[in-house]
Amino acid sequence: MKFSRRNDAKSEDMKISAQNMDNRNDVVPAYKSLRRNFRRHIKERIIESILFLAALFSVFITFAIVYMLVSESMVFFEHVSLREFLTDTQWTPLFDDAHYGILPLVSGTVVSSLVALAVALPLGTIIAIYLSEFAPFAVREIAKPFLELLGGIPTVVYGYFALLSVTPLLQYFFPDLPGFSLLSAGLVMGIMIIPYVSSMTEDAMRSVPMHLREGSYATGATRFQTAVKVVVPASMSGIAAAYILGISRAVGETMVVTIAAGMQPNLTWNPTEPAATITTYIVQVSLGDLPHGSIGYQTIFAAGLTLLLITLIFNILGHLLRKYYREVY
Amino acid sequence: MDHDKNLTEIRMMIARHRRWDRLFLITGIVTLMIAMLIFFALIMGMVIDGMPRLTLDFFTSFPSRRPGAAGILSAWVGTTLVMLVTAVAAVPLGVSAGVYLEEYAPKNLLTEIIEINVTNLAGVPSIIYGLLALGLFVYQLGLGQSILAAGLTLALLILPVVIVATREAIRSIPVSIREGAYAVGATKWQTVSDHILPYSSAGILTGIIIGLARAIGETAPIITIGALTFIAFLPTSPIQSEFPFLSFEWLMAPFTVMPIQMFNWVSRPEEAFQLNAAAAGLVLVVMTLAMNGLAIYLRYNLRKKIKW
Amino acid sequence: MVTNYFTQAAGSDNSTAPASKPVADKCVVKNLNFFYGELQALKSISMTVYEKQVTALIGPSGCGKSTFLRCFNRMHDLYSGNRYDGEIILHPDNENILSRAVDPIEVRMRIGMVFQKPNPFPKSIFENVAYGLRIRGINKRAILEEKVETALRNAALWGEAKDRLNDLAFNLSGGQQQRLCIARALATDPELLLFDEPTSALDPAATASIEELITDLKNKVTILIVTHNMQQAARVSDFTAYMYVGELIEFGVTDTIFIKPKHKQTEDYITGRFG
Incomplete structure (x- = not known):
């Protein structure tokens, strides 16, 4: 073996390095083997397992939610038939003459949500189209964080606004409007949801690649035509997801309706009446002092299960829509 | 023609x-x-x-039957302590889960289930978390209507926010940085702890602040665990003058928080209490706006500073 | 130990003839196949990387040269669905580094890599170079300082960087960043250094300085370099391998490959008729 491992050191730099090569065993741990280092391997696996458990914990939360709602509801449905629950038109579980029909709560939820969506979806979409396709850069840079800030205002504050500002204002125009109404709560809920809808819709529209817009402009289309005929269809899945999120927020919203819509179960489709929603009923019971394990206690879990199922349907719908509309750019 | x-x-x-x-x-x-x-x-x-109504007395007085003398002392102290519990529970859990999903998770069914699950959790109404907490924390684990129960409830609620923010922050780090670390012989955990986490910390912090700002204003789940009570005292201080200087008695103490106090005042018929509600609401809005504003500022600065 | 000598092909008596002194094997590749899932990216490649020599991998884009390079430090292990088949024997251990029993981290501790785009960490210049040492458990300031200085000198960056060691590495120019990445790889005394088109993101002046550096470095470390620039291969390498769609077409002394390639295909590529 004639070759030499040592270099002919040429420069100062190289001398240092050659010297280092010689005594590198003093400094850098010697490389004994290429084989797997078990201690290191075990440590890595332990860390990975811990992180995995943290991620798995989110699945545990879902299971816990479902388990808790279903197990308490099961006890409830031993007392009340599913038929009565779904078809009875009265919800008076705390009265002597107890009725357990969820319909009045569902109607309150649906009406307040429809009012909210009638406000949030069109206004949110218009704002999104304006910000994404029309607004100058500076306006967008200011409006976007502003909308984000508004999305962060606590819902109890919006409830205060509905009860003490919007309702009196509405009563000025419609003197017959009662102090609590689904209309007032729904309107404010709609305003509250605008930032969510507009921000997500705008994100979806901005992710449409520029060359699609340029193609449209090149054929002589105006901004509005480009927005409506090219950008909106291309970002349909994102817009649908934004709408679904808006719906699911309206259905699950609690404080605004609790404060401004009253807590009386009322089977009505008229937004100018006061009515309880599923969420306000849960709050109402929680505010009282119902003993753990009583039928009254179980009703809120049955109501909660209904709410969860409704939001779940919308979440699945959103998921399917997104798959259906999956754009290929 | x-x-x-x-x-x-x-x-x-x-x-x-x-x-x-x-x-x-x-x-x-x-x-x-x-x-x-x-x-x-x-x-x-x-x-x-x-x-x-926003005088110094308002911040240093307990709630009272007389609207003019009522204040938010127990509410803001309660909010601070509940947020402490929420942050301590949600941050390590959420960041770990985010790191796992982004850096470790193999592409398989279980991972997909976890990912879909996190997305769905973000869409679950907050009052449902309240029901979970009522059954699980208050009764099954016997925590009662305590600061600990409330803090853990809100931690579950903001967990998806922290996970999603962590994942997004990590995803913005280019692959070349990871490969650079691996190429000098770093293990996966060394790559994560020496590079991924430090470089994504500002983004993760933004997500944590947004999550906490949301938790601070949450009312429904706290009402659901049955914590709407008249609280005219403070929990035992966490810091004691005698050994061992730290006390955890406050964790099990009854409490009230800012949005609950505001809700309480809004639902009174007397107008004088509604002025208190406005004052409490103002404090609450300033708190959430400040937190969200800080988050937006952080993100904006971040985008300007790091160009990979 | 050393398994064979390379005997130079006849007809090339140029001054820098690499085989005028005997050279030892550093890595022997035997029948290497590589798969991205179902797609076979490398097809039964066999060749030898010689110690303290520069070996260049050339070929049209998509020919698998970068894929091949990344087998040497098991970079493909980072992504699921990748599969190796065959052997890369590392000397003097005489061990197949692709074997399942071999820890990719141990491999990467001995085989360094420099990437296509400079990828310094968003840390100070000093910490970038020291990182490899720190993860080997070296934290003594004096040792770190000495090793960092040596590495920066070897990467010809010491003069420019010595007064700003605590500056963020991002503040360096592109060429300086790439030399920093070379210093980072050198700091841990690798036995083999892999270069993946190290100058493709750099301007001509920075490219020249990196090439000069590579020529200097070959006295200390074995170098395997991927390049799509044939002049660069000719300038810096002792041996050249020409690859085409996952296959090794021709391998030999650089001068031979460039002056008298055995295969028509190699000749076509080198003379610029395709690729």
Whole structure:
């Protein structure tokens, strides 16, 4: 073996390095083997397992939610038939003459949500189209964080606004409007949801690649035509997801309706009446002092299960829509 | 002749399209203005009603039956302690889960289930978390209507926010940085702890702040665990003058928080209490706006500073 | 130990003839196949990387040269669905580094890599170079300082960087960043250094300085370099391998490959008729 491992050191730099090569065993741990280092391997696996458990914990939360709602509801449905629950038109579980029909709560939820969506979806979409396709850069840079800030205002504050500002204002125009109404709560809920809808819709529209817009402009289309005929269809899945999120927020919203819509179960489709929603009923019971394990206690879990199922349907719908509309750019 | 006619038709059509364009532009600006105006009205209404009540006494007094003497001392102390529990529980759990999903998770069914699950959890109404907490924390684990139960409830609620923010922050780190670390012989955990986490920390912090800002204003789940009570005392201080200097008694103490206190006052018929509600609401809004503003500022600065 | 000597092909008596002194094997590749899932990216490649020599991998884009390079430090292990088949024997251990029993981290501790785009960490210049040492458990300031200085000198960056060691590495120019990445790889005394088109993101002046550096470095470390620039291969390498769609077409002394390639295909590529 004639070759030499040592270099002919040429420069100062190289001398240092050659010297280092010689005594590198003093400094850098010697490389004994290429084989797997078990201690290191075990440590890595332990860390990975811990992180995995943290991620798995989110699945545990879902299971816990479902388990808790279903197990308490099961006890409830031993007392009340599913038929009565779904078809009875009265919800008076705390009265002597107890009725357990969820319909009045569902109607309150649906009406307040429809009012909210009638406000949030069109206004949110218009704002999104304006910000994404029309607004100058500076306006967008200011409006976007502003909308984000508004999305962060606590819902109890919006409830205060509905009860003490919007309702009196509405009563000025419609003197017959009662102090609590689904209309007032729904309107404010709609305003509250605008930032969510507009921000997500705008994100979806901005992710449409520029060359699609340029193609449209090149054929002589105006901004509005480009927005409506090219950008909106291309970002349909994102817009649908934004709408679904808006719906699911309206259905699950609690404080605004609790404060401004009253807590009386009322089977009505008229937004100018006061009515309880599923969420306000849960709050109402929680505010009282119902003993753990009583039928009254179980009703809120049955109501909660209904709410969860409704939001779940919308979440699945959103998921399917997104798959259906999956754009290929 | 024909040609000219065609030309005028086209010009008219273009003019018509332009009108639509302008019409929408005006609609957009007006809508945005209306939205801003409503929010301005919301804030101003509270300022007008609540500002006179915002004295130092308001922050240092307990709630009272007399509206003029009532304050938010127990509420803001409660909010601070509940947020402490929430942050301590949600941050390590959420960041770990985010790191796992982004850096470790193999592409398999279980990972997909976890990912879909996190997305779905983010869409579950907050009051449902309240019901979970009522059954699980309050009764099954026997924590009662305590600060610990409330903090853990809100931690579950913001967990998806922290996970999603962590994943997004990590995803913005280019692959070349990971490969650079691996190429000098780093293990996966060394790559994560020496590079991924430090470089994504600002983004993760932004997500944590947004999550906590959301938790601070949450009312429904706290009501659901049955914590709407009249609290005219403070929990035992976490810091003690005698050994061992730290006390955890406060964790099990009954409490109230800012949004609950505000809700309490809103639902009273007397107008004087509603002025208190406005003042409490103002404090709450300033707190959440400040936190969200900080998050937006952080993100904006981040985008400017790091160019991979 | 050393398994064979390379005997130079006849007809090349140029001054820098690499085989005028005997050279030892550093890595022997035997029948290497590589798969991205179902797609076979490398097809039964066999060749030898010689110690303290520069070996260049050339070929049209998509020919698998970068894929091949990344087998040497098991970079493909980072992504699921990748599969190796065959052997890369590392000397003097005489061990197949692709074997399942071999820890990719141990491999990467001995085989360094420099990437296509400079990828310094968003840390100070000093910490970038020291990182490899720190993860080997070296934290004594004096040792770190000495090793960092040596590495920066070897990467010809010491003069420019010595007064700003605590500056963020992002503040360096592109060429300086790439030399920093070379210093980072050198700091841990690798036995083999892999270069993946190290100058493709750099301007001509920075490219020249990196090439000069590579020529200097070959006295200390074995170098395997991927390049799509044939002049660069000719300038810096002792041996050249020409690859085409996952296959090794021709391998030999650089001068031979460039002056008298055995295969028509190699000749076509080198003379610029395709690729």
